[in-house]
Amino acid sequence: MKAIRRFTVRPVLPEPLRPLAGLARNLRWSWHEPTRDLFATVDSDHDDPVRALGALDAGRLAALAADQDFLTRLRAAADDLDRYLTEPRWYQRRAAEAAGTADPLPASIAYFSPEFGVAAALPQYSGGLGILAGDHLKAASDLGVPLVGVGLLYRRGYFRQSLSRDGWQQEHYPVLDPGELPVALLRESDGTPARVTLALPGDRRLHAHIWLADVGRVPLLMLDSDVEENAPGEREVTDRLYGGGSEHRLLQEMLLGIGGVRAVRTYCRLTGTPAPEVFHTNEGHAGFLGLERIRELGASGSGSGSGSGSGAGIGLDFDSALEAVRAGTVFTTHTPVPAGIDRFDKALVARHLGDDGALPGVDTARVLALGDETPLGGDPAVFNMAAMGLRLAQRANGVSTLHGAVSRAMFAGLWPGLDPDELPLTSVTNGVHAPTWTAPDLGRLGPDASGRDLWDLRRRLRERLVTDVRRRVRASWRQRGAAAAELGWTDSVLDPDVLTIGFARRVPSYKRLTLMLRDKDRLRELLLHPDRPVQLVVAGKAHPADDGGKRLVQELVRFADDPRVRHRIVFLPDYGMEMARGLYPGCDVWLNNPLRPLEACGTSGMKAALNGCLNLSVLDGWWDEWYEPDFGWAIPTADGALAGDEGRDEAGDAERRDDLEAAALYELIEHRVAPRFYERDADGVPGGWTAMVRRTLADLGPKVHADRMVQEYVERLYAPAAAAHRALGPAAARELAAWKARVRDAWPGVSVDHVEVGAGVGVADGGGDSDGGGGGDVELGATPAVRVRVDLGGLRPEDVEVQAVTGRVDADDRLLDPRTTVLKPAGGGPDLEDRMPYEGALSLDRTGAFGCTVRVLPAHPLLAGVAELGLVAVPSEGRGGGAGVLMR
Numbered sequence: 001m002k003a004i005r006r007f008t009v010r011p012v013l014p015e016p017l018r019p020l021a022g023l024a025r026n027l028r029w030s031w032h033e034p035t036r037d038l039f040a041t042v043d044s045d046h047d048d049p050v051r052a053l054g055a056l057d058a059g060r061l062a063a064l065a066a067d068q069d070f071l072t073r074l075r076a077a078a079d080d081l082d083r084y085l086t087e088p089r090w091y092q093r094r095a096a097e098a099a100g101t102a103d104p105l106p107a108s109i110a111y112f113s114p115e116f117g118v119a120a121a122l123p124q125y126s127g128g129l130g131i132l133a134g135d136h137l138k139a140a141s142d143l144g145v146p147l148v149g150v151g152l153l154y155r156r157g158y159f160r161q162s163l164s165r166d167g168w169q170q171e172h173y174p175v176l177d178p179g180e181l182p183v184a185l186l187r188e189s190d191g192t193p194a195r196v197t198l199a200l201p202g203d204r205r206l207h208a209h210i211w212l213a214d215v216g217r218v219p220l221l222m223l224d225s226d227v228e229e230n231a232p233g234e235r236e237v238t239d240r241l242y243g244g245g246s247e248h249r250l251l252q253e254m255l256l257g258i259g260g261v262r263a264v265r266t267y268c269r270l271t272g273t274p275a276p277e278v279f280h281t282n283e284g285h286a287g288f289l290g291l292e293r294i295r296e297l298g299a300s301g302s303g304s305g306s307g308s309g310s311g312a313g314i315g316l317d318f319d320s321a322l323e324a325v326r327a328g329t330v331f332t333t334h335t336p337v338p339a340g341i342d343r344f345d346k347a348l349v350a351r352h353l354g355d356d357g358a359l360p361g362v363d364t365a366r367v368l369a370l371g372d373e374t375p376l377g378g379d380p381a382v383f384n385m386a387a388m389g390l391r392l393a394q395r396a397n398g399v400s401t402l403h404g405a406v407s408r409a410m411f412a413g414l415w416p417g418l419d420p421d422e423l424p425l426t427s428v429t430n431g432v433h434a435p436t437w438t439a440p441d442l443g444r445l446g447p448d449a450s451g452r453d454l455w456d457l458r459r460r461l462r463e464r465l466v467t468d469v470r471r472r473v474r475a476s477w478r479q480r481g482a483a484a485a486e487l488g489w490t491d492s493v494l495d496p497d498v499l500t501i502g503f504a505r506r507v508p509s510y511k512r513l514t515l516m517l518r519d520k521d522r523l524r525e526l527l528l529h530p531d532r533p534v535q536l537v538v539a540g541k542a543h544p545a546d547d548g549g550k551r552l553v554q555e556l557v558r559f560a561d562d563p564r565v566r567h568r569i570v571f572l573p574d575y576g577m578e579m580a581r582g583l584y585p586g587c588d589v590w591l592n593n594p595l596r597p598l599e600a601c602g603t604s605g606m607k608a609a610l611n612g613c614l615n616l617s618v619l620d621g622w623w624d625e626w627y628e629p630d631f632g633w634a635i636p637t638a639d640g641a642l643a644g645d646e647g648r649d650e651a652g653d654a655e656r657r658d659d660l661e662a663a664a665l666y667e668l669i670e671h672r673v674a675p676r677f678y679e680r681d682a683d684g685v686p687g688g689w690t691a692m693v694r695r696t697l698a699d700l701g702p703k704v705h706a707d708r709m710v711q712e713y714v715e716r717l718y719a720p721a722a723a724a725h726r727a728l729g730p731a732a733a734r735e736l737a738a739w740k741a742r743v744r745d746a747w748p749g750v751s752v753d754h755v756e757v758g759a760g761v762g763v764a765d766g767g768g769d770s771d772g773g774g775g776g777d778v779e780l781g782a783t784p785a786v787r788v789r790v791d792l793g794g795l796r797p798e799d800v801e802v803q804a805v806t807g808r809v810d811a812d813d814r815l816l817d818p819r820t821t822v823l824k825p826a827g828g829g830p831d832l833e834d835r836m837p838y839e840g841a842l843s844l845d846r847t848g849a850f851g852c853t854v855r856v857l858p859a860h861p862l863l864a865g866v867a868e869l870g871l872v873a874v875p876s877e878g879r880g881g882g883a884g885v886l887m888r
Helices: 019-025 033-042 049-054 058-065 068-086 090-098 128-143 246-271 289-297 318-327 346-353 364-370 385-391 401-410 451-479 488-492 520-527 547-561 577-586 604-610 621-626 650-678 687-704 706-727 730-749
Strands: 109-112 147-152 160-163 169-172 195-200 204-215 218-224 278-282 329-332 343-345 382-384 395-398 499-504 534-539 569-572 589-592 614-618 632-635 751-758 785-791 800-809 815-825 836-841 850-858 885-887
Touching: 019 033, 019 049, 019 068, 033 049, 033 068, 058 068, 090 706, 109 128, 109 246, 128 147, 128 204, 128 218, 128 278, 128 706, 147 246, 160 451, 169 547, 195 246, 204 246, 218 246, 246 289, 246 343, 246 346, 278 289, 278 706, 289 318, 318 329, 318 706, 318 730, 329 706, 343 346, 346 364, 346 382, 364 385, 382 385, 395 401, 395 706, 401 621, 451 488, 451 569, 451 577, 451 687, 499 577, 499 650, 520 534, 520 650, 534 577, 547 569, 577 604, 589 604, 604 614, 604 621, 604 687, 614 621, 614 650, 614 687, 621 687, 632 650, 650 687, 687 706, 730 850, 751 850, 785 800, 785 815, 785 850, 815 850
Parallel strands: 109 147, 109 278, 147 218, 278 329, 329 395, 499 534, 499 589, 534 569, 589 614, 614 632
Antiparallel strands: 160 169, 195 204, 204 218, 343 382, 751 785, 785 836, 800 815, 800 850, 815 836, 850 885
């Protein structure tokens, strides 16, 4: 028989043990080793304290309640948690410094993400995006940042992975019971569950409860559509992470964005938490949050059955509300390829967000324009979530320096006329939460530890990994149908004294799981080398709908099944946080070989570095930014070798590129990595290797901390966004919207009519023709004058900024590393031809081929920068002044 209802029966804790409940419910235990040790005393069979408490019988409870040593530890842990939750931390100290200034730090920040990887006990993540979001919350908690996390509670989470006998990935979706998770329902003052409601086409409703997880000091709100009042289809909206078809995904993202804002309003109403001044969208999935905030500010108020508790609207029109929303919004993009962006049919979006849907009273045509991807060369019938995210956010960023550059190139069409490097899309390089991912043993190793001590620790961590791998390999083979009698060989899988390379991540094709298999004979030689053998630990999940990724997994598994090498290479199914916590410390080298530049950041290598594991990676993501020879090795890429004419065979190029880069990988392992590991001194210690480990821990480790990342978000994005939010009250929002409309209408008439550079000031050899088209020699340190006439097209001088842009030039006269000089209005006003004169002086502090041009951009005090509107006027070739001036 099968149960039709499920209940969670919890023990009644004796009074002395009551603090255990609070410790178990706050996920700080997942990164606080003393609390984890305390619960290991309670029940060593469960890593999850909530499950551990649920499994205790009366006898064990009585024994613990009588154990004075345990009770002393319990009181200390509870007091420590209380101090952690209440004492001032970095943010409070920073806020005190800013309190007397014009721009205090935000009182509250809402952080939206479709997935959160906080702990294995709360499996609401699929990969790096979720782990990053979880680390963001944990670091914010440690720093005292007043963050509120917002996501969805998926009753089946992401899938659990196993393998068939022939190595094919199989997916399983165990049902999660919130009663067995470290979460609690958010309730109204009368005890009923709080909920939010979205209107759907056809007079349907989507209701969702709000579950609350305490991530240290940070509340995480998760919306759950498994509500009895919902119809079956709506009840399953939050069934699986990244599951279902287009409409299912759209409903998930509507619930996350629109419902998420309403959940935040409800939480703030019930708890007295300040309303967020900044909304941070972690990737485009939650982008609809901006539309809900536009609705809130509109004349329709908080109607439509939102249950938001946000109060009546203030009657802003769409454009004014858009400006107010943009000011306080931060958007982070994580994808370096258009294929990674969520896109929906515009008709589907219009049907769900129109007057018969979730956002009545909001202009559907204006909503669809926000997601228009045609400036990016896309489909006019498609709604692009990243395009909407960027249009709804005044501040945006990529997740590494290289990814920021890639993102600016990918989205350049949204800001036409500007060079990619000038686009208002910066970068904050990801970080990882050190207390979560660093082996506790390393924290007990003093900074003055000898090479012997460091090497002995590395061996213990490797031995611990080998033990865990053997257990997992046996379990996997049993699951695949092997009998216990045929698994004796698993006792010799891996060797704690052999160089161990790890590779674990999601399995999209660009991450190239099987690059190591390009030359299988060469790989076997490395694995079985008589003096310098190598062993590989590999893990990863392919998306359930990605048969190509599953074939890659199967190819790797079949190679690892070979009796000749199965003691040297393993594939571990069901990669997740629990496995990763042992994998990173136990590996000597972390391998990463994506197609450059398709790895936005690649935080797995950061987690490895925290544990003294050296990186062996393509120069992509964060490794491109912080690689040094003391930290590991850079795998050469073959991009330059693939140049050719337009008719070349792209598939053939891809094959050749993989062959070249795989060969480079083999060469590095055989001739540089393995020799460094096996070269030992008289005491058996590889001095060169331990020196690299020490440098990695001391110099690279601090850079990759999530604390550094969150502090950057606070200083560079959250604080400016909060200041902009405060400045954009209703009147200012209306004024800014009207100003933008006026500038856009007038801009076709703005032009640069005449440019003079030099004009007898600091120019040798008469430099700078009066028509701006000439050249000349200019002495280092000279300050030649620049004079410009501008047709403002009816705009006022204060509506624009006129700039001279200078820099070295390449062979095609493109400006390199350009610098800008703001030119000021000259004289008393327009000349007789109604042209406005501007002038200034250049500072020439570099020698060589040098160039100059001028341009006009919109300017307003409430813009985040002059590039925000994407409007620019430059000298045209058909007018006096040409495109600029070239000086050599």
